[in-house]
Amino acid sequence: MDAQALENAALAAAAAATTIDEIEHVRVEFLGRKSELKLALREVRDRETGMALNALREKLETAIDARQTTLDRAELDRRLTEESVDVTMPGARVRRGHLHLITQIRREFEDIFLGMGYSVIDGREVETTRYNFDALNYPPGHPTRSPLQTLFLDDDTVLRTETSPAQIRTMEAAEPPIYVVCPGRVYRRDTPDATHTPTFHQVEGLAVDEGITLGDLLGTLDYLIKSLFGANRESRFVTHHFPFTEPSVEALVSCHICDGSGCPVCRHSGWIEVGGSGMVDPNLFEFVGYDPERYTGFAFGWGLERIAVLRHGIPDLRELWRNDPRLLGQF
Numbered sequence: 001m002d003a004q005a006l007e008n009a010a011l012a013a014a015a016a017a018t019t020i021d022e023i024e025h026v027r028v029e030f031l032g033r034k035s036e037l038k039l040a041l042r043e044v045r046d047r048e049t050g051m052a053l054n055a056l057r058e059k060l061e062t063a064i065d066a067r068q069t070t071l072d073r074a075e076l077d078r079r080l081t082e083e084s085v086d087v088t089m090p091g092a093r094v095r096r097g098h099l100h101l102i103t104q105i106r107r108e109f110e111d112i113f114l115g116m117g118y119s120v121i122d123g124r125e126v127e128t129t130r131y132n133f134d135a136l137n138y139p140p141g142h143p144t145r146s147p148l149q150t151l152f153l154d155d156d157t158v159l160r161t162e163t164s165p166a167q168i169r170t171m172e173a174a175e176p177p178i179y180v181v182c183p184g185r186v187y188r189r190d191t192p193d194a195t196h197t198p199t200f201h202q203v204e205g206l207a208v209d210e211g212i213t214l215g216d217l218l219g220t221l222d223y224l225i226k227s228l229f230g231a232n233r234e235s236r237f238v239t240h241h242f243p244f245t246e247p248s249v250e251a252l253v254s255c256h257i258c259d260g261s262g263c264p265v266c267r268h269s270g271w272i273e274v275g276g277s278g279m280v281d282p283n284l285f286e287f288v289g290y291d292p293e294r295y296t297g298f299a300f301g302w303g304l305e306r307i308a309v310l311r312h313g314i315p316d317l318r319e320l321w322r323n324d325p326r327l328l329g330q331f
């Protein structure tokens with residue numbers, strides 16, 4: 001190749017290079033140790049040819065350097081724009097968790113009673129048959145005492161079937177006046193289905209003092225019903241049976257769906273059962289050493305899942321244990 005053709009080819013190649021790699025290749029091809037120009041320079045014998053080839057080398061070096069500088073700057077620009085962090089952009093949103101529906105209702109329940117001067121206490125989830133049954137006046141042979149209904153850890157120890165044993169432990173540990181609520185998990189030998197789970201939550205309530213009457217119980221529960229379900233709900237009470245209360249009372253709330261006129265949710269009665277209660281049976285006072293002539297009391301035990309189902313129309317209790325954020329996130 002003559003000098004002019006070489007120059008044209010090199011300048012064209014330099015101008016055509018669009019990346020740093022490409023310009024590096026052009027440099028090696030036209031100015032590298034094995035390039036035509038370098039080989040020719042090595043062969044030079046006369047001064048004129050030497051000067052001409054060196055001038056060409058300088059010219060090519062300048063052109064390639066200039067192109068390299070341009071490409072370096074373009075690369076820098078690209079990185080500065082592409083890799084820069086825009087601190088004003090909004091960040092990726094972190095999903096915020098919240099309390100489980102049952103925990104929310106438990107706290108609400110606690111707040112209602114804290115507001116009336118009650119204390120919140122803990123019971124035991126593992127109980128003796130003495131506290132879970134005997135002290136609560138369950139007669140021998142009562143079906144709840146059967147291993148078909150209750151989870152036994154050994155002959156004398158069970159997972160509590162209700163929060164009621166907390167009544168006994170509270171009364172044993174203190175003298176009246178007593179005003180406590182005890183929220184917690186209870187266990188029953190049930191196969192899970194839409195309306196049963198082997199574990200669920202109750203809140204036990206106990207008030208023992210001089211002169212406590214059934215009217216105090218009904219007034220307290222009416223206030224509870226209006227606090228939980230709305231000020232325009234009505235309450236009603238029907239007799240029931242529990243071994244540890246006499247009389248025993250089931251509380252009903254006017255149906256929030258039909259407002260009392262009758263619908264499938266309230267089985268056309270206009271009323272829905274919300275929980276058990278009653279006046280503390282004097283046998284319990286005798287068990288803990290209280291004077292039944294001096295003290296009277298009321299107690300109740302309501303299920304939190306039941307409140308959740310009624311208030312929020314949850315169709316299947318098992319949903320509360322599945323921990324699917326699509327469901328729990330709605331509350």
Ligand code: DAH
Pocket residue numbers: 161162163164204205242244245275276277278279298299300301302
């Ligand atoms: N322990 C009862 C249950 O699990 C609920 C209950 C009813 C608790 C009446 C009470 C009560 O304290 O007085 O079905």
